[in-house]
Amino acid sequence: MDSALATTDPNMPETEVHAEHEHVALPQHRHHFETEEQQREAGSFGMWLFLLTEIMFFGGMFFAYLLYRNWYYPAFAVASNQLSVPLGTINTAVLITSGFCMAIGVWAAEVRKKGVLVAMLLLTTVFGLIFLGVKYDEYHEKYELHHIPGDSFNTSMFTNPAGYGIKEEPLAPDMAQKTQIFFFLYFAMTGMHALHMIIGIALLLWLTWRAQRGDFSSGYVAPIENFGLYWHFVDIVWIFLFPLLYLINRHPLH
Amino acid sequence: MAHEAIHTDAHDPLNVTNPEHAQHHIVTPLQYGYVYVTLLLFTGITAAAAYVNLGWANPVIALAIACFKAVIVILFFMHAAYQSRLIKMTIGAGFFMFLVLVTMTLTDYISRAWGLW
Amino acid sequence: MSAAIGNTIVSLPDQTTAQIPKRNYINNEHGLLSWLLTGDHKRIAILYLISITFFFFIGGAFAGLIRLELLTPQPDLVSSDTYNKFFTMHGIIMIFLFLVPSVPATLGNFLIPIMLGAKDLAFPKINLLSWYLYVIGGTLTLAALVLGGVDTGWTFTTPLSTHYLNTHVITAAMAIFIAGFASIFTGLNFIVTIHRMRCPGMTWFRMPLFVWAHYAASLLMVLGTPVLAIALVLVALERIFGIGVFDPTKGGDPLLFQHLFWFYSHPAVYIMILPGMGVISEVISTFSRKRIFGYTAVAFSSVAIALFGFFVWEHHMFIMGVSNYSALVFSLLTMLVAVPSAIKIFNWAFTLQKGSITFETPMLYSFGFMGLFTIGGLTGVFLGSLGMDIHLTETYFIVAHFHFVMVGGMLMAFLAGIHFWWPKMTGRMYPESLSKLAAVTTFIGFNLTFLPQFILGYLGMPRRYHAYPPEFQVLNVLSTAGATVLGVGYMLPMLYLAWSLKYGAIAGDNPWQATGLEWQIQSPPLTENFTETPIMDHEAYDYEWLANKTKKEVTTVG
Structure with missing residues (x-):
């Protein structure tokens, strides 16, 4: 264990590692904390508070969704049916798998299995990238259909669904216009979610590099643990986005 | 387990041993596995339920399942149950x-x- | 009475032998980089102090220009567009770049770890990051200003901000978004520090009320600010892509923006005022030599204000077309906030009762706070009542109301705190008589500026116009004259505090004979604050404990 500590930080003089008493200080222990436990608990509490701000940040958009879904239900139902449920379901599964790998990664760090940790972090990254890839594909389809809100937004698919081979009730032109709000919320919410994933993947790469170096193999697991909290939070946002955006009314014309 | 050795140092009880403090707990991969399977299962259920016309119950069921999934992620993946x-x-x-x-x-x-x- | 005024509790060390401690946080390291890359909460507090002072004077300059324009009924100094930009920049700078970080990021940053007996805040790097975010936010605000300004008002009202204006709305929104994260990180750091870093024996009910007030304000920062962030993101998206979320022509609801904006911006006034109330608790206790009357009630009233603060935001929207029934509910809930605020004022008054009151500068500012905040708070109750609000809102009455709370309340508290802890922060005293003059000047100037505005508003002069009917001129001239006096009142501390850095008397550890942990260490403190972890073995504001401690020290030394 001593050798593991020594290799993690070559600048650390041996004498400091062996403090006067038998308590072994981790090199990552910051001087202003009394104990490592205090440091660890402070870190995880801080992360939870940050996630609180994230709840409120997404909360504003969830409320906007709730409001407009109730005001413009027909438009929301029809527009929602243009999203692909198979892709959405697969993506949900992919993201849950990514979260599962992350959870195993936290366990690996706790029991100091460096190889497993690195592998799990890489798997987490890979599944995250698959999710983003599928998301890109979905976005691209919406781009081709002119369903991206803004000047080029086109409602003809909703006023004349039969012309596009879609089994839906046609919407009145002013209600069809409201599909733009659905698509805006779709892009804003999934886009903000994707942005969080991109930031997460950047952090994952950095953590993988540090894990490979052996930073988390000596009992110091706070960064892995706290990143895990973040990553699972991003999962939870998607767990709500999936039914709200994809599954509003999947049995039209009944 | 090796890492328990780190925590042998007795620190001041008034400082960190209080309601804000919890014994550190490691969730096993098997438990994670159960949670993972449950999550996948309910993802399937929620997608399937959307195709059945249940009237007002459709969004309620979808949200209830989402809440259930979120709760087990928070409790086990995020270790809130042991915090x-x-x-x-x-x-x-x-x-x-x-x-x-x-x-x-x-x-x-x-x-x-x-x-x- | 005159004898009482002459009394003072100030006790300075013998100036012929006294010295600033050789080792302290200021001279621990040298060079600009040692400041810009520091993790020390005290140095970050100083960085914040310098930057908020800079923005305060820019915001103040805009206030001066506004008052100058309003000297005459005709629009003769600037065009109406320029005037709109003036009050917008005044609002944005004063609220987001001065009031929100004023006490928490400077005094709070400096004092909370010391008051808790900790070596630093829980996350020093995040603390530094917070300052950098603040600087980036400030720079972007200045960029918006230099590139041509913003004229939405600080409220970014949609659809005005999204559809009708061709100014730098996005730059300003981005600035506030980023400065908002600075505030979130400060709050997050405080909450974790207060929960996790208290020294042995420092139970929740032994913490100074300053810390309680900051705890409550931090909760608001963490829970409220992200909602503002998302509202501003949506405004920016609406402007760039025209996506329609707040655009009635596309089915959006402009009031949704108001709900999201005020969900933050109402609690934000408590973010601004609560830390000020914390300062007042410390000052009043010290200069009346008494434990704060009803300590527990004052502590919980801070938390109650924070909680109720989230339930009342719609009172900013009563005339905007919200539902009447809902307005009724929010109006009643608004009255609820008056209760914990009154608890504080009454408890401070009872602390003063039979106390040994002395009238040092911080105490003068605190008296100013108590009077002006009470007026500001009570007029807030007027505005919270539905019938009165229709008549008074969007007039100068509301301008006077929030300036009484924010300037008369918060700025007085900020200055009280700066004077009170100046000896601790710098190791030197400010000049006493000059500072008393400044306190009195500020008080007179303030009342002269804003009391006429209550009358103006009641008579019906609308806010945000740069011209007005000639019959309002007398009151406006009074207000502008008062603003001049107020300006002098704010310049004075700036000058003599800078002077005192070099020439002020050496303050010693505890010039006020105060009980807080911060007064038991050297001034300026060591980088690590305490040489050994302190143990809190007495209640907060325990003057007997202090007297015993002093007696013991004298006998040991003697």
């Missing part, structure tokens, strides 16, 4: 404030045009 009371209250406070935002704003929207909402 101190403080962390549990923090999580509660977050959802409480979200509900305040939603319900109190809704008082305006619902009563602006009674019955038309």
Whole structure:
């Protein structure tokens, strides 16, 4: 264990590692904390508070969704049916798998299995990238259909669904216009979610590099643990986005 | 387990051993596995349920399943079940404030045009 | 009475022998980089102090220009567009770049770890990051200003901000978004520090009320600010892509923006005022030599204000077309906030009762706070009542109301705190008589500026116009004259505090004979604050404990 500590930080003089008493200080222990436990608990509490701000940040958009879904239900139902449920379901599964790998990664760090940790972090990254890839594909389809809100937004698919081979009730032109709000919320919410994933993947790469170096193999697991909290939070946002955006009314014309 | 050796140092009880403090707990991969399978299962259920016409119950079921999934992610993947009371209250406070935002704003929207909402 | 005024509790060390401690946080390291890359909460507090002072004077300059324009009924100094930009920049700078970080990021940053007996805040790097975010936010605000300004008002009202204006709305919104994260990180750091870093024996009910007030304000920062962030993101998206979320022509609801904006911006006024109330608790206790009357009630009233603060935001929207029933509910809830605020004022008054009151500068500012905040708070109750609000809102009455709370309340508290802890922060005293003059000047100037505005508003002069009917001129001239006096009142501390850095008397550890942990260490403190972890073995504001401690020290030394 001593050798593991020594290799993690070559600048650390041996004498400091062996403090006067038998308590072994981790090199990552910051001087202003009394104990490592205090440091660890402070870190995880801080992360939870940050996630609180994230709840409120997404909360504003969830409320906007709730409001407009109730005001413009027909438009929301029809527009929602243009999203692909198979892709959405697969993506949900992919993201849950990514979260599962992350959870195993936290366990690996706790029991100091460096190889497993690195592998799990890489798997987490890979599944995250698959999710983003599928998301890109979905976005691209919406781009081709002119369903991206803004000047080029086109409602003809909703006023004349039969012309596009879609089994839906046609919407009145002013209600069809409201599909733009659905698509805006779709892009804003999934886009903000994707942005969080991109930031997460950047952090994952950095953590993988540090894990490979052996930073988390000596009992110091706070960064892995706290990143895990973040990553699972991003999962939870998607767990709500999936039914709200994809599954509003999947049995039209009944 | 090796890492327990680190925590043998007795620290001041008044400082960190209080309701804000919890014994550190490691969730095993097997437990994670159960949670993972449950999550996948309910993802399937929620997708399938959307295709059955249940009227007003459709969104309720979808949200109930989403909440259930979120809760087990928070409890097990995020270890909230094994955390101190403080962390549990923090999580509660977050959802409480979200509900305040939603319900109190809704008082305006619902009563602006009674019955038309 | 005159004898009482002459009394003072100030006790300075013998100036012929006294010295600033050789080792302290200021001279621990040298060079600009040692400041810009520091993790020390005290140095970050100083960085914040310098930057908020800079923005305060820019915001103040805009206030001066506004008052100058309003000297005459005709629009003769600037065009109406320029005037709109003036009050917008005044609002944005004063609220987001001065009031929100004023006490928490400077005094709070400096004092909370020391008051808790900790070596630093829980996350020093995040603390530094917070300052950098603040600087980036400030720079962007200045960029918006230099590139041509913003004229939405600080409220970014949609659809005005999204559809009708061709100014730098996005730059300003981005600035506030980023500065908002600075505030979130400060709050997050405080909450974790207060929960996790208290020294042995420092139970929740032994913490100074300053810390309680900051705890409550931090909760608001963490829970409220992200909602503002998302509202501003949506405004920016609406402007760039025209996506329609707040655009009635596309089915959006402009009031949704108001709900999201005020969900933050109402609690934000408590973010601004609560830390000020914390300062007042410390000052009043010290200069009346008494434990704060009803300590527990004052502590909980801070938390109650924070909680109720989230339930009242719609009172900013009563005339905007919200539901009448909902307005009724929010109006009643608004009255609820008056209760914990009154608890504080009454408890401070009872602390003063039979106390040994002395009238040092911080105490003068605190008296100013108590009077002006009470007026500001009570007029807030007027505005919270539905019938009165229709008449008074969007007039100068509301301008006077929030300036009484924010300037008369918060700025007085900020200056009280700066004077009170100046000896601790710098190791030197400010000049006493000059500072008393400044306190009195500020008080007179303030009342002269804002009392006429209550009358103006009641008579019906609308806010945000740069011209007005000639019959309002007398009151406006009074207000502008008062603003001049107020300006002098704010310049004075800036000058003599800078002077005192070099020439002020050496303050010693505890010039006020105060009980807080911060007064038991050297001034300026060591980088690590305490040489050994302190143990809190007495209640907060325990003057007997202090007297015993002093007696013991004298006998040991003697």
